[in-house]
Amino acid sequence: MFEYAPAPESRDVVDIKPxxxxxxxxxxxxxxxxxxxxxxxxxxxxLAEVAAxxxxxxxxxxxxxxxxxGAWSAMPGSERAKYLFRIARIIQERSRELAVLETLDNxxxxxxxxxxxLPLVAAHFFYYAGWADKLGYAGYGPAPKPxxxxxxxxxxxFPLLMLAWKIAPALAxxxxxxxxxxxxTPLTALLFAEICRQADLPPGVVNIVTGAGETGAAVVNxxxxxxxxxxxxxxxxxxxARSVAGTGKKVTLELGGKxxxxxxxxxxxxxxxxxIVDGIFFNQGHVCCAGSRLLVQESIAEELLESLKRRLSRLxxxxxxxxxxxxxxxxxxxxxxxxxELSDIGEAEGAERWSPACTLPERGFWFPPTVFTxxxxxxxxxxxxxFGPVLAVLTFRTPAEAVEKANNTPYGLSAGVWTEKGSRIxxxxxxxxxxxVWANTFNxxxxxxxxxGYKESGYGREGGRHGLEAYLDV
Amino acid sequence: MxxxxxxxxxxxxxxxxxxxxxxxxxxxxxxxxxxxxKGDFLANASKASRKDxxxxxxxxxxxxPGWSGAxxxxxxxxxxxxxxxxxxxRAQFVAELTEAGAKKAGDAVDAxxxxxxxxxxxxxxxxxxxxxxxxxxxxxxxxxxxxxTGVVAVxxxxxxxxxxxxxxxxxxxTGNTCVVVASERAPLPSITLAEVLATSDxxxxxxxxxxxxxKEIAPWLAAHMDVNAVDLTGVADDxxxxxxxxxxxxxxxxxxxxxxxxxxxxxxxxxxTAFLETKTVWHPTGF
Numbered sequence: 001m002f003e004y005a006p007a008p009e010s011r012d013v014v015d016i017k018p019x020x021x022x023x024x025x026x027x028x029x030x031x032x033x034x035x036x037x038x039x040x041x042x043x044x045x046x047l048a049e050v051a052a053x054x055x056x057x058x059x060x061x062x063x064x065x066x067x068x069x070g071a072w073s074a075m076p077g078s079e080r081a082k083y084l085f086r087i088a089r090i091i092q093e094r095s096r097e098l099a100v101l102e103t104l105d106n107x108x109x110x111x112x113x114x115x116x117x118l119p120l121v122a123a124h125f126f127y128y129a130g131w132a133d134k135l136g137y138a139g140y141g142p143a144p145k146p147x148x149x150x151x152x153x154x155x156x157x158f159p160l161l162m163l164a165w166k167i168a169p170a171l172a173x174x175x176x177x178x179x180x181x182x183x184x185t186p187l188t189a190l191l192f193a194e195i196c197r198q199a200d201l202p203p204g205v206v207n208i209v210t211g212a213g214e215t216g217a218a219v220v221n222x223x224x225x226x227x228x229x230x231x232x233x234x235x236x237x238x239x240x241a242r243s244v245a246g247t248g249k250k251v252t253l254e255l256g257g258k259x260x261x262x263x264x265x266x267x268x269x270x271x272x273x274x275x276i277v278d279g280i281f282f283n284q285g286h287v288c289c290a291g292s293r294l295l296v297q298e299s300i301a302e303e304l305l306e307s308l309k310r311r312l313s314r315l316x317x318x319x320x321x322x323x324x325x326x327x328x329x330x331x332x333x334x335x336x337x338x339x340x341e342l343s344d345i346g347e348a349e350g351a352e353r354w355s356p357a358c359t360l361p362e363r364g365f366w367f368p369p370t371v372f373t374x375x376x377x378x379x380x381x382x383x384x385x386x387f388g389p390v391l392a393v394l395t396f397r398t399p400a401e402a403v404e405k406a407n408n409t410p411y412g413l414s415a416g417v418w419t420e421k422g423s424r425i426x427x428x429x430x431x432x433x434x435x436x437v438w439a440n441t442f443n444x445x446x447x448x449x450x451x452x453g454y455k456e457s458g459y460g461r462e463g464g465r466h467g468l469e470a471y472l473d474v
Numbered sequence: 475m476x477x478x479x480x481x482x483x484x485x486x487x488x489x490x491x492x493x494x495x496x497x498x499x500x501x502x503x504x505x506x507x508x509x510x511x512k513g514d515f516l517a518n519a520s521k522a523s524r525k526d527x528x529x530x531x532x533x534x535x536x537x538x539p540g541w542s543g544a545x546x547x548x549x550x551x552x553x554x555x556x557x558x559x560x561x562x563x564r565a566q567f568v569a570e571l572t573e574a575g576a577k578k579a580g581d582a583v584d585a586x587x588x589x590x591x592x593x594x595x596x597x598x599x600x601x602x603x604x605x606x607x608x609x610x611x612x613x614x615x616x617x618x619x620x621x622x623t624g625v626v627a628v629x630x631x632x633x634x635x636x637x638x639x640x641x642x643x644x645x646x647x648t649g650n651t652c653v654v655v656a657s658e659r660a661p662l663p664s665i666t667l668a669e670v671l672a673t674s675d676x677x678x679x680x681x682x683x684x685x686x687x688x689k690e691i692a693p694w695l696a697a698h699m700d701v702n703a704v705d706l707t708g709v710a711d712d713x714x715x716x717x718x719x720x721x722x723x724x725x726x727x728x729x730x731x732x733x734x735x736x737x738x739x740x741x742x743x744x745x746x747t748a749f750l751e752t753k754t755v756w757h758p759t760g761f
Binding site: 123139234237238239241242245246253255410425429430434435436437438439440441444446448449450451452454455456457458459461464465466474 | 543603606608609610611612614616618623624702712715716719720722723724725726728744751752753754755756757758
């Protein structure tokens with residue numbers, strides 16, 4: 001392996017305050033809950049003290065959003081659009097600061113927060129800004145109406161990007177929002193609150209309430225919330241679906257996945273190997289659509305695995321702020337424990353575990369890229385979402401068997417297929433029961449492209465024209 | 475030689491269930507008396523059991539690959555064929571609806587036929603309307619297409635023919651298969667409609683019809699782990715509807731629960747799109 005000199009991105013660009021309040025009605029205010037510390041998962045250093053919103057705080061946030069809804073929804077779409085364009089521009093202007101903060105709070109490599117998360121965040125606001133005055137042409141009737149107050153709960157894997165996916169379409173359609181960022185990654189959302197102030201967004205249109213699961217439940221179950229949007233685990237998604245039953249609230253859920261990445265014998269091996277690596281090791285595998293089940297045609301399995309292992313031996317794991325880093329830190333001690341537990345179960349159930357020689361930093365939460373071979377469909381590492389850098393490898397002989405195995409999961413978020421044969425790609429794409437199919441590529445995202453799952457991966461779509469439906473009364 | 479002529483006794487129909495293209499009795503051996511709006515006895519309808527509901531779901535699941543894999547043109551032709559067969563039995567439906575208390579039974583049958591024709595035409599158009607070519611910022615071809623959700627459990631509304639047709643047609647035209655719980659009070663037209671379906675080249679199992687107690691059957695279907703979506707249109711009891719919604723959360727079923735639909739209004743796309751998934755396919759461009 002080449003020796004690289006350290007190339008750390010400076011963290012001076014971001015000014016982290018010792019403590020943060022809630023963002024309600026355009027002001028930062030104290031929370032009544034027990035405040036908590038957010039930690040840099042790469043070093044376990046506490047970054048800041050963050051307020052926790054109680055039920056009463058959430059209620060105030062919902063009231064602020066309700067109060068702001070009248071004027072915001074009545075405003076001409078072209079004016080709402082300009083606020084969103086402003087926000088997009090400020091995000092671009094402050095992108096370095098946001099990227100560094102995201103990496104500090106989340107543990108993802110700066111290369112990813114800088115080159116993937118932030119450009120997509122800005123693009124998402126740009127995209128939906130343009131819809132705000134064109135909703136009558138979106139195919140939902142001549143003058144579709146917003147729903148009202150949207151309660152949104154987002155995960156820790158792409159903190160700012162998930163915020164953008166939630167807030168941009170909600171605001172473009174004329175809704176106001178109360179958003180709860182994940183407990184372990186609240187900082188970029190709070191910086192976003194500051195951006196809303198810089199953009200002179202009317203108070204109450206965006207409210208950010210930080211806290212843990214209880215705060216999220218208070219947002220989701222608030223009787224004056226008209227729309228619930230959640231991204232996270234299928235387990236929590238189920239609870240939300242049950243708790244809103246009968247309330248008439250519109251719900252979109254973007255939940256877990258166990259995507260099959262199917263490699264046929266005629267695939268371009270080197271590209272496929274890059275796609276496999278992107279599929280499961282991007283963002284430490286903390287990706288709901290990660291290609292966590294590799295299905296390889298038996299005749300090339302040996303050759304492909306050799307290439308894959310060679311490639312994995314060259315991945316750099318370490319300081320997320322280093323511009324050469326490929327694999328950053330696991331987001332939390334809790335998540336690390338889950339990844340370890342499922343990996344241990346994988347071994348105990350008889351699969352063969354392999355990781356490249358890899359020195360893990362002494363402090364922080366780390367897990368090496370891991371590949372399991374000899375995996376059976378019944379193994380938990382082939383069934384459960386690990387949400388970590390762990391790949392389960394299975395083989396198949398015929399295309400029909402590949403389809404059967406790929407679809408043998410309660411999830412249905414994404415899938416990958418690699419072959420040089422066009423008709424086979426289309427045949428596979430037809431049969432894979434998943435909301436996104438990446439053919440000869442993987443883990444690509446775009447604001448113009450709808451994203452969301454089949455089956456237990458949730459319902460509703462985010463992105464594109466389809467993403468508007470979630471925030472319109474149609 | 476006797477002067478009295480024997481009056482011919484009518485041959486009555488046995489109303490059974492419709493599962494997997496066959497007409498079985500309820501495995502439970504149960505039935506319930508169906509009466510006219512005046513309270514006169516009409517027939518004994520099968521009272522479907524939990525086992526019948528499960529058999530119906532497995533028939534619907536078995537039919538799904540073939541039906542969803544059929545061409546849109548083919549599905550449209552079959553829906554149109556259903557309309558033709560229904561038209562041919564107009565008199566029979568008018569009689570059954572009248573017995574069930576309908577005022578303008580003829581209009582209801584005509585509207586049901588027209589609704590089938592309307593939906594038949596959607597089979598090869600909904601993809602153009604609900605799909606999209608997405609201009610992503612990169613060298614990729616990117617397209618979104620609607621696909622059927624899978625097996626849909628439908629609780630049909632009280633309106634025994636137009637209501638029934640209005641909930642079944644949008645589910646199946648896009649390639650879903652379904653299990654329908656018929657109107658509990660007036661189930662007989664649903665079984666006669668099943669006879670129409672059985673003679674319309676509709677593959678067995680695409681539509682399965684259960685008669686019996688909604689309160690008993692609906693929660694089993696809402697909780698069934700191999701059902702992908704539920705349409706609670708016909709659940710009048712609010713508590714029952716909420717219980718079904720809660721049960722449906724277990725495997726994240728898609729749930730449709732409209733408020734008091736007007737079957738004479740333009741149906742719009744909602745009933746189709748509620749049971750469609752959007753699939754987005756990416757491929758790099760290059761040479």
